[in-house]
Amino acid sequence: MILILNYLIHNWKAEMKLKYILKNEAETTYIITEKLFQRVSNNELHWIPPIGNNWMNMGQLLMHCADNGCGKAIKGFVKGDWGLPEGISMEDLSAKDHIPPTNVLPSVKSIEKALELLESDKKLALMCLEDIEESRLLDNAFVAPWGGQELFLFQHLLQMIAHLAQHKGQLFYYLKLMGKNLNTSDLWGV
16 A cells, blocks of 8 residues: 555656646635735725834735736736736836835725735636646746846746735734734645
C-alpha cells in the first residue's frame, strides 16, 4: 500500500503543471479574501488605522483588493491588455500613476459592491490563467511595464497573486485593529 501511495504522489508531482500551481494559489487567496470582506460592515468603510499616516481607509483597501488585486494585472501580463484608454501605453504612465497617493484612491460604496468586484476580478484572473499556454510560463524573462527585475511570466503572475495576498493580510490586520475576533486560521483559511 505504501509503495502504491508513494508512486501516486511521485507521479502526481511529476504531472503537476505551473499553471495548476498559479490557479490553486489564486483560488485560495480569493476565497480567503472574500471571507475577510464579509467581516466588514458598510458603516466601517471609512475606518482608518488610528496610528501612523498615509493609510488607505477600509473602503479604499477593499476597492484595491477587488479591482486591482491581481486579475487585471494577470490579464495584462497574459494578454498584453492592461485596460488603458486607446492610445495610452504602460510606458506613458509615471510612477505616480502606478502608485497614486492614498488621498486619490477610489473607495467602494458597499460591501456588496466590493464582493461583486472581487468575484469579477477572480473570474478574470482564473480565465487568463486557464488560457495561458504552459510553455509561455518559463519561456522568456522580461521586466514588468512599471520596472523591477527581469522575471519569467510565471514569476510575474505569482507576484500578482502575492500582491492580493499581501493586501489580504493588510485587511486581516485592519480587522484585528478594529477589535474583530480573528485568528491565524482566518488569514490562512485553515
